[in-house]
Amino acid sequence: MPEYARLRTALAAGEDDRLILDLDGIEAQYDALVGELPGVAVRFAMKACPVDEVLATLAARGAGFDAAGPQEIAQALRTGVPVERIHYGNTIKSDRQIAEAHRLGVRDFATDSLADLAAIAAHAPGARVFCRLATTGEGALWGLSRKFGCSPEDALRILEAARASGLTPAGLSVHVGSQQLTSEAWQNALDTLATVIEEAGRHGIRLDHVNLGGGLPALGALDRSGRPLDPPLDKMFTVIREGVQRLREVSGGPLDVLIEPGRHLVADHGAIRAHVTRLTERQQLDGGRAYWLYLSCGKFNGLYEMDELRYRLEFPGRAGAPTVPAVVAGPTCDSDDAFADDGPGMQVPRDAASGDQVWVLSCGAYSTAYTTQGFNGFPPLPYSCVRTGAADAPATTGAAPKES
Numbered sequence: 001m002p003e004y005a006r007l008r009t010a011l012a013a014g015e016d017d018r019l020i021l022d023l024d025g026i027e028a029q030y031d032a033l034v035g036e037l038p039g040v041a042v043r044f045a046m047k048a049c050p051v052d053e054v055l056a057t058l059a060a061r062g063a064g065f066d067a068a069g070p071q072e073i074a075q076a077l078r079t080g081v082p083v084e085r086i087h088y089g090n091t092i093k094s095d096r097q098i099a100e101a102h103r104l105g106v107r108d109f110a111t112d113s114l115a116d117l118a119a120i121a122a123h124a125p126g127a128r129v130f131c132r133l134a135t136t137g138e139g140a141l142w143g144l145s146r147k148f149g150c151s152p153e154d155a156l157r158i159l160e161a162a163r164a165s166g167l168t169p170a171g172l173s174v175h176v177g178s179q180q181l182t183s184e185a186w187q188n189a190l191d192t193l194a195t196v197i198e199e200a201g202r203h204g205i206r207l208d209h210v211n212l213g214g215g216l217p218a219l220g221a222l223d224r225s226g227r228p229l230d231p232p233l234d235k236m237f238t239v240i241r242e243g244v245q246r247l248r249e250v251s252g253g254p255l256d257v258l259i260e261p262g263r264h265l266v267a268d269h270g271a272i273r274a275h276v277t278r279l280t281e282r283q284q285l286d287g288g289r290a291y292w293l294y295l296s297c298g299k300f301n302g303l304y305e306m307d308e309l310r311y312r313l314e315f316p317g318r319a320g321a322p323t324v325p326a327v328v329a330g331p332t333c334d335s336d337d338a339f340a341d342d343g344p345g346m347q348v349p350r351d352a353a354s355g356d357q358v359w360v361l362s363c364g365a366y367s368t369a370y371t372t373q374g375f376n377g378f379p380p381l382p383y384s385c386v387r388t389g390a391a392d393a394p395a396t397t398g399a400a401p402k403e404s
Helices: 005-012 023-036 052-061 070-077 095-103 114-123 152-164 184-202 233-250 263-269
Strands: 018-022 040-045 064-067 086-088 108-111 128-132 140-142 168-173 178-180 209-211 256-259 270-283 289-295 312-314 323-329 346-349 357-361 383-386 396-398
Touching: 005 018, 005 023, 005 270, 005 357, 018 023, 018 263, 023 040, 023 052, 023 263, 040 052, 052 064, 052 070, 064 070, 070 086, 070 095, 095 114, 108 114, 114 152, 128 152, 152 168, 152 184, 168 184, 184 233, 233 256, 263 270, 289 346
Parallel strands: 018 383, 040 064, 040 256, 064 086, 086 108, 108 128, 128 168, 168 209, 209 256, 289 323
Antiparallel strands: 018 270, 140 178, 270 289, 270 357, 312 357, 323 346, 383 396
8 A cells, every 4th residue: 555644744734625746755656666677767658647846856866758749748858858768659640740749859759550650751750660569458447459559460560661761660669558457468568579579680670679668557546346456566577577688688689678657656646635515315216325425526627537446535524433335426517427336335424514625545647637627617626746755845836737
């Protein structure tokens, strides 16, 4: 379980609804990851938490960035990170976006199709390309198995076409699925990478880097039935370390290895201070009765990922009070704005009253990135970035990032 004590102190220090991001916790998580995977460079997946203070913190520790388009590239550059530590990891991009990324100095582009490759050759001449391989996504909460990636056979065609078009066929990438809960997914992906690296070598193409993508899990969320997710993180790291060693053995020369964590670095170091809107109890259409706890924030302003997981809730003013199982929902007039509605409810204080504080833990990932700009009139949450390791460190605050 993550250590929430420092975040609880920051949550207790205010009254208004907001997201709190613990920069010291994020730094510590980054340092722990680097320690587990020595020799593997980190490129933070910006989509997980596109907050300037978070990006600057990670850049200062040595991280680079996985960007999905020119806007993210520009934001990454504002941290002062060298452009060589930024790559264009999105395989879906227009001619204009490719040209703009190239103008900004990016030279490493992901691809997974001949059409995209031709556009890179036309609008980013001389660029380095790395081909994304498809994975099944099995074992992940979000599989990412259809929209991105190509087969090993297509990858070889793309790498050969890159060489013929004046691009550098530089590497391969994978993504095992977001919030991956098995080590087997990593093993399968690493086996596929090794096979394609060897086959590329037989075609006279020596690849110099591999991008292992995202997928490393956060630890603090619950599954849809309310049980801890409990991913085998130690085993994952062992599989990755052993797999990286094998990739370097089969590559035939130096091989740089990157990894693109997102939620793993930030999810458990962010929490939302919200409030109870209402606790109700009413008869359902099936004849049973159910409690519903409505919060001041929900799917559209901070808790978007409730479709696949549950968030841990704490009620600081009701510790030890009798509880009832309840469906938990946000404040909007949208029936999807709810979680714990397809299984046992979450235990909430029976006497919860409108205005009571609720702390939503392990929600530092995607809480700003997915928020709307005011669906149903409910605005995005503001945020504060705090340094919980130093009692006198000031917080920085801001509004939720605006959508492009």
